[in-house]
Amino acid sequence: MTQPDPARPQPARPAPVYRAPREWTRLHPVSPLLGGWAVFGVVGSIALYNVAPDWVGADEELVQAAHWLWRSLLWVILGAVLIVGLAIGIGYLQWRVDEYRLSDEAIEQRKGILFKQHKQARLDRVQAVDVVQPLLARIFGFAVLKVEVAGGENSGIALEYLRLGDAEAMRNELLALAAGVKRAKAEGRDASVNAVLSDDAVAKFPAQPTPVGGEGENPAYASAASLRDVTDGLRSLGGPAGLTETAAAPEREVYKVPIGRLLQSIVLSWPFLWICTLPLWVGLAVWIFPIEFNEIVAVAGASLFTVVPAALGLLGYFWSQLSGGFGFTAAISEDGIRLRHGLTETRRQTVPPGRVQAVQFQQSLLWRKKDWWRVTINVAGYQDDQAAVSTLLPVGTRQDALTALWLVLPDLGDPDPAGTVSLALSGTGDEGGFTPVTRRARLFDPWQWRHRGVRATDRALMIRRGWLVRDMFVVPHERTQSLGLTQGPLQRWRGVATFTVHSTNGPVSPVAQHLDMADAVALLDAQALRAAEGRRRQTPEQWMTAVGIREDGA
Structure with a gap:
């Protein structure tokens, strides 16, 4: 041998x-x-x-x-x-x-x-x-x-x-x-991405922000600078050592959440702030009320089984934020929006843009100085696991947030999408062409009534609200499930009403509260017509063309 x-x-x-x-x-x-x-x-x-x-x-x-x-x-x-x-x-x-x-x-x-x-x-x-x-x-x-x-x-x-x-x-x-x-290939036409995704689709918006009153005030609606060339599909997914019979569709990375920013966002959260100030509140209570140290120990020991679950729940919140946002990366391919994230449990998921029903931008007071935003979505088809796919951006700059919206809605139906969305995020009153809430709503909402408003573009309805915590909702017209108009007895007395856009199950609930009754009725009628028209003209190929995956007529 x-x-x-x-x-x-x-x-x-x-x-x-x-x-x-x-x-x-x-x-x-x-x-x-x-x-x-x-x-x-x-x-x-x-x-x-x-x-x-x-x-x-x-x-x-x-x-x-x-x-x-x-x-x-x-x-x-x-x-x-x-x-x-x-x-x-x-x-x-x-x-x-x-x-x-x-x-x-x-x-x-x-x-x-x-x-x-x-x-x-x-x-x-x-x-x-x-x-x-x-x-x-x-x-x-x-x-x-x-x-x-x-x-x-x-x-x-x-x-x-x-x-x-x-x-x-x-x-x-x-x-x-x-x-x-x-x-499609059997019929003699190529339905895959040929080379690289076109930069023309995103280059129609400015590549760099145009500062107006501060950093990030008027950023580009989407940027081509963060996009990179298509890499091998399996390698980009972090797949195993081997080949698959059917190769993964090529993709391009759009944005990524740095671990430093993710950790800072957790520190700049209200639960973390309460934990840090808890000793101060305990010390203040001991100073104000005559409580002996032995009594504190006895009470703490007797209530251990009450405190421990609460502490574990709080730690679980921090862990979910860290694990869910760790290594968060968004990319586009012909399959849809690809999200990869996770620390102990990694998840590689594909979000079809046509199934995104509503988008929510959120910014807490502690994030305002850095102008960070969180973007969440409602996705149809995830009835059993909606929470796992609801985050489109755990924390990002305003430009990242606008790029996330561009992934879902490439055409906002507005000649100046960057300025319109920026005013929707930070404006008040009728800025940006919004229909504001009437002054009669001060009785119900004395602190944030100036920040409420609604505006419809050719492709989506935008609703903003919030003073300490800013929220802005975007609902594509064709994704409107149904509409509602409610009016309680006090609202009827003040001549205001609440307008609701019903969406699929998920964390996003678009509601415009305390609108003037005439404005609410007009919005209800107009939005019903816009929703019907949007469903008639929308096709998945329009999204693929808008993000540069395919050309018209391909």
């Missing part, structure tokens, strides 16, 4: 090629282990109740049961093994019956031990395909594939867990089939 020469270079192994299965295929065998970590919380709870001192206020029966279990160490070990084994066994049975496949018409999943389920998501109803990696799955190279479809609650499909390469291959194939790329 000939031994290989160590000095002689060996041929490199070909990179694996990941394919989307067309036959019924099970999830990865490691799925029961990755999804069964909750059972260890039971064992941890027993230990917690055992070691916790009596003065923390735990339930006496639970403490006694925990002490009894702890004294019988053998039974604890056997019980833990039994619980873990039972969980793994049930997980194994679930894995055996959980299968999926992809066809030219739909992605299908069937599962269930006692109650069988067979889900079918038609490709023409697919809204988005997200690749999610929780911490444990990320360590070992696995991912969850979530397919969101236009339908009711629990209509989506979640494949937990696949190898990262398999998840990427399925995602690419699903998006390609759903977009009709393969069908």
Whole structure:
């Protein structure tokens, strides 16, 4: 037998090629282990109740049961093994019956031990395909594939867990089939991005801000400076070492949130401010009221189980802000808006612009000096996971916020989009062509009535409000679900009314309060006509052309 020469270079192994299965295929065998970590919380709870001192206020029966279990160490070990084994066994049975496949018409999943389920998501109803990696799955190279479809609650499909390469291959194939790329190529026309996304689409707005009264007062509606050339799709997604049978569509990065800015935004938040001033309030209370130190310790110990959950909830808020905004990057491709973010749980998601129903800009008082904004959206089709996709920009400059709006609504229908949106964000009264709230509304809103107003452009309705916390809503006319006009008895007495734009489920609720009754009625009638006209003329290709992905007639 000939031994290989160590000095002689060996041929490199070909990179694996990941394919989307067309036959019924099970999830990865490691799925029961990755999804069964909750059972260890039971064992941890027993230990917690055992070691916790009596003065923390735990339930006496639970403490006694925990002490009894702890004294019988053998039974604890056997019980833990039994619980873990039972969980793994049930997980194994679930894995055996959980299968999926992809066809030219739909992605299908069937599962269930006692109650069988067979889900079918038609490709023409697919809204988005997200690749999610929780911490444990990320360590070992696995991912969850979530397919969101236009339908009711629990209509989506979640494949937990696949190898990262398999998840990427399925995602690419699903998006390609759903977009009709393969069908277009079969007909002899190219439906993919040929080279780089055109800078002409964004260059029609000034590339640099034009300061008016301060930094960032009148920035460009969108900037081409932050865009970069298209890189390989799989590499840009941070995918596995290998190739997918269907390559990811090319993309261009639009903006990115620096980690320093994200940390500063968390520090400049009201919850963090309350935490920092809490010792001051406690000291003030001790100084004002004659409270002994021993009494403070006793009260703190007796209420530990009240304080600890509150503290954990507060820490959870900070962690969610940090983890959700870590490495936040937005890009555009022919699939839509691609968002990548996450610290322990990474998420690569695709937001179809045509499914964005409403946009909200928000700025707290603590962010005003730096002119930072947060942009959130309502997305149709994410009934089961709306919170995961509601953030379009966790924190950014005004120009970043305007660029985020450009991603969703490239054509605002206004000759000066930069100036119009800037006045919508910071203006008062009738500045920027807004219809202001009547002075009769001071009874209901004495502090911020001057900051309220509405304005409609050819493509969207804008609503602004807020004094300490500024809010501005943008609703594309074609995404208007329904309209409402309400008037309470006091509002009727003052001749004002509240105008509401009903949107899909999500954090954005566009409401214009305390408008003059005549203005509210006129707005209701005009907005109904604009919404009907917008739905008639809007097509997905218009967005692709506006952001420079394709040319007219392509």
